[in-house]
Amino acid sequence: xxxxxxxxxxxxxxxxxxxxxxxxxxQGAVAQxxxxxxxxxxQALFTRLPRGVALTSxxxxxxxxxxxxxxxxxxxxxxxxxxxxxxxxxxxxxxxxRLLIQRLPSLNTVLPDxxxxxxxxxxxxxxxxxxxxxxxxxxxxxxxxxxxxxxxxRQDFIIVGSPxxxxxxxxxxxxxxxxxxxxxxxxxxxxxxxxxTEERLPGPVFNQISLAIDxxxxxQGLAIVSRAFVQDDLSAGRLFDVGSAxxxxxxxxxxxxxxxxxxxxxxxTVWSWCLKTFRQ
Numbered sequence: 001x002x003x004x005x006x007x008x009x010x011x012x013x014x015x016x017x018x019x020x021x022x023x024x025x026x027q028g029a030v031a032q033x034x035x036x037x038x039x040x041x042x043q044a045l046f047t048r049l050p051r052g053v054a055l056t057s058x059x060x061x062x063x064x065x066x067x068x069x070x071x072x073x074x075x076x077x078x079x080x081x082x083x084x085x086x087x088x089x090x091x092x093x094x095x096x097x098r099l100l101i102q103r104l105p106s107l108n109t110v111l112p113d114x115x116x117x118x119x120x121x122x123x124x125x126x127x128x129x130x131x132x133x134x135x136x137x138x139x140x141x142x143x144x145x146x147x148x149x150x151x152x153x154r155q156d157f158i159i160v161g162s163p164x165x166x167x168x169x170x171x172x173x174x175x176x177x178x179x180x181x182x183x184x185x186x187x188x189x190x191x192x193x194x195x196x197t198e199e200r201l202p203g204p205v206f207n208q209i210s211l212a213i214d215x216x217x218x219x220q221g222l223a224i225v226s227r228a229f230v231q232d233d234l235s236a237g238r239l240f241d242v243g244s245a246x247x248x249x250x251x252x253x254x255x256x257x258x259x260x261x262x263x264x265x266x267x268x269t270v271w272s273w274c275l276k277t278f279r280q
Contacts, residue, residue: 006033011063015052086115091136094209096120098229127258152253153280156227159242164219182221184212190224
């Protein structure tokens with residue numbers, strides 16, 4: 001089983017070092033397990049390359065069946081151990097804080113027995129390795145084979161500010177006026193794109209969009225954000241819409257899950273709830 005697990009992981013990662021990190025063992029241990037399996041089968045499963053490895057033709061066929069066997073084992077364990085009432089959802093931190101958390105009570109109404117685990121991260125999700133059932137990601141098609149994806153909303157970037165900052169309202173603010181105001185930055189560099197410059201603009205920089213939004217709500221400056229994340233604040237008058245940031249992105253927010261032959265009514269219900277709740 002250890003050799004098969006090492007083979008399944010290495011065949012997916014195509015790199016013994018990466019496989020060793022996933023399995024929590026040394027790279028040498030992975031290589032040894034693969035070597036033992038190849039000796040047992042009497043043929044090579046990998047072609048060793050200068051950087052990484054590649055599956056041989058027979059290795060690729062064998063890997064598909066071994067992976068399928070592990071998927072069956074995992075699904076069977078989940079059915080018995082969890083009773084199919086526990087789901088793990090992976091979302092971006094901003095999606096979690098600005099959209100998901102305040103709407104979870106309505107999901108609890110629909111599925112009162114659901115035990116939901118939320119992971120807030122921007123890292124690419126490996127549904128098998130991370131044991132994730134459903135993910136929300138800022139992405140663009142095409143998606144990997146075996147994944148099902150539905151568009152939740154396209155990003156409409158706008159400039160927003162607090163009424164405490166914009167005491168005279170948010171009308172007729174020209175770019176030259178905006179540049180004289182305090183600016184809030186995140187890792188996307190929206191203000192540089194807006195002003196058409198590569199120079200470092202003044203103002204605090206936040207590593208999360210949600211932090212820039214919080215600073216804007218506190219009246220500390222103007223932020224460029226996706227409208228979906230501040231729509232509730234705009235409707236409540238906590239933020240003003242200063243105007244379009246004229247920043248188009250090919251990366252929008254998608255609901256993603258792994259395709260499965262096994263019926264999962266609980267997951268299907270959560271999937272439908274997400275589409276109904278967050279699709280715009």
